[in-house]
Amino acid sequence: xxxxxxxxxQTPITAWLLVLxxxxxxxxxxxxxxxxxxxxxxxxxxxxxxxxxxxxxxxFTVCNPQIVLxxxxxxxxxxxxxxxxxxxxxxxxxxxxxxxxxxxxVTIRFIINCSGQTGxxxxxELDTGYKPFTFHSAISDQLMKLAKNLQGWQPAxxxxxxxxxxxxxxxTLKKGLIECISP
Amino acid sequence: MHLTxxxxxxxxxxxxxxxxxxxxxNCRVFTDSSHIKACxxxxxxxxxxxxxxxxxxxxxxxxxxxxxxxxxxxEISVPYLKRGDFFTWRAYMxxxxxxxxxxxxxxxxxxxxxxxxxxxxxxxxxxxxxTISGFHPAYSxxxxxxxxxxxxxxxxxxxxxxxxxxYFSLGIDSILSQQGQSWVGFSDYLHRAVTKMRMKxxxxxxxxxxxxxxxxxNFAEIYYYIGLIHGLMHREKEALTDLEKAKxxxxxxxxxxxxxxxxxxxxxxxxxxxxxxxIKKL
Numbered sequence: 001x002x003x004x005x006x007x008x009x010q011t012p013i014t015a016w017l018l019v020l021x022x023x024x025x026x027x028x029x030x031x032x033x034x035x036x037x038x039x040x041x042x043x044x045x046x047x048x049x050x051x052x053x054x055x056x057x058x059x060f061t062v063c064n065p066q067i068v069l070x071x072x073x074x075x076x077x078x079x080x081x082x083x084x085x086x087x088x089x090x091x092x093x094x095x096x097x098x099x100x101x102x103x104x105x106v107t108i109r110f111i112i113n114c115s116g117q118t119g120x121x122x123x124x125e126l127d128t129g130y131k132p133f134t135f136h137s138a139i140s141d142q143l144m145k146l147a148k149n150l151q152g153w154q155p156a157x158x159x160x161x162x163x164x165x166x167x168x169x170x171x172t173l174k175k176g177l178i179e180c181i182s183p
Numbered sequence: 184m185h186l187t188x189x190x191x192x193x194x195x196x197x198x199x200x201x202x203x204x205x206x207x208x209n210c211r212v213f214t215d216s217s218h219i220k221a222c223x224x225x226x227x228x229x230x231x232x233x234x235x236x237x238x239x240x241x242x243x244x245x246x247x248x249x250x251x252x253x254x255x256x257x258e259i260s261v262p263y264l265k266r267g268d269f270f271t272w273r274a275y276m277x278x279x280x281x282x283x284x285x286x287x288x289x290x291x292x293x294x295x296x297x298x299x300x301x302x303x304x305x306x307x308x309x310x311x312x313x314t315i316s317g318f319h320p321a322y323s324x325x326x327x328x329x330x331x332x333x334x335x336x337x338x339x340x341x342x343x344x345x346x347x348x349x350y351f352s353l354g355i356d357s358i359l360s361q362q363g364q365s366w367v368g369f370s371d372y373l374h375r376a377v378t379k380m381r382m383k384x385x386x387x388x389x390x391x392x393x394x395x396x397x398x399x400x401n402f403a404e405i406y407y408y409i410g411l412i413h414g415l416m417h418r419e420k421e422a423l424t425d426l427e428k429a430k431x432x433x434x435x436x437x438x439x440x441x442x443x444x445x446x447x448x449x450x451x452x453x454x455x456x457x458x459x460x461x462i463k464k465l
Contacts, residue, residue, distance in 0.1 A: 036278075038247045039239070046234035047266035070234075070266060072442045082445055083453045105299065107267045128304075130273040168267030172300060180300050183267075183444040 047166060049111060049120045060119030062111060062164045069156050069165040071183075077112070077154040078167055078183075085150070086181050089171070092146055096138040099176025104128050106140060108147045109168040114155045121148055135173070143171060208254060221249035225258065234262030253282035257290065264294055265443060286321075288312040293323045293333055297444055302337040309334050325441075329354040332371050336447050339378050351375045364398065370439060370448070373404055377448050385412050403432035404439050407450045407458070414462045422462050430455045 043050075048068070062068060071078055078085060104127040111120045123144055127133035134140075147169065156165035172179045207229065210222035228241035242259040245252055260275035276294070279287045292308030295301040309330055313320045320330035328336075331354030338347035355375060358366050372395035379388035392409050410425030430452065432438060439449040 036246055036250050038243050042236045042239040042243070044236050045232075046239060046262035047268060072265065079440075079445075083451045105269060107269065109267050124268060124270065126270055128301075130269055132270060166266065170267060170269075170299065182300055183298060 049122055056120050063114035069163050071167045074156040074158050095176040102135055102176040103174050104133050105170055106143055107168055107170040112153045112167055113164045114162040116153045116155050118153055217249040221245040221252040225255050253279045257287055285315050290324050296333050302340045306337040328368050344382050347378050380412055385416050388412050402437050403429040404450050407455055419462050426455055426459045
């Protein structure tokens, strides 16, 4: 004998209750999604860039992986030569076509080793609302290539000794044009 | 007392350090156990280098125990800001702002101005902060600027010159009349002078640079901008003398400088040399 379930009688009150339950469940799910779960493992230092065989030139070496300074720990080459660096990028960069929606921030972070060589370049792309964004490759690849080709870096020096250091350069782009370079 | 540049720089470094190396919180003010535990972890994180694994783990634990503890959200964000990961910085910082708009909206606005030159975004944050602070927005995180001066600089960079002058008036003239000359920022007159120069109000700009000299006169930017203005006023001989003085000051290390970012209106030796060469060609 087939069991027939009596269908729930749909009154206006039960309908509203169902809507309320769905809304509450959604809110509860959203709250759970936003709840901070923590970070399982932090790098030795925030912003560390580990060697990646798929991305990095194996001939680039870090002199002392235990101590890689940040650009602001010492007098950096970047801060002393910012105008030359700005001039280099602005004079070599060529904006492409169809750039109306190409606005936001491109940050390139890398290491200057104790010999003044650069490597382990990484790129972070954000829109104007600080959300992840993918710029046209004509823009992002070009900026990365220019950053990798920039010569003349000098290592960080502290108390007469040279150190490896992290540096980043952020390009503020407006419709594909470099509006400013920071820090 | 006449302050030397070295003393001023040391004072600024000290103030910067005080701002960035946040002070400990008195955990006794909290009554619930989760806040107390989070507060103790937050204070303990200060024993480690900023951005180190240990420091971040302590702050992460503080947030896990007490997600309402805004100070931990703010502090865990700082190394990401300083190291160019602005996405992660915003993710953490926005939680701090949501929990405690006062004072963290002001801090976020100032950081957007300083590190990203996001003048539009900074201005939105700072205008909201101005309102919730009861129109007493106080000073930037590094102690260098009154936030009205930061708002003036944002408006200036967005091309809104009359609005910039309005905020400069609040950040300089109102402070001067209410609190006295010593409360006016170290380089505020210079920034207003540069604004007036851009507006082609050369006499007004020179007047503010004169005020800057009376306040503190020993850094290159003052003479660089006097030189530019004299050049624009077709007083080339004076302009070259000013620019040479600016060059001497830059070469002896007397110029605006910051360990993280280029400062507003900061000049480099190449800027001065280009200006000299340009005026000599006239």
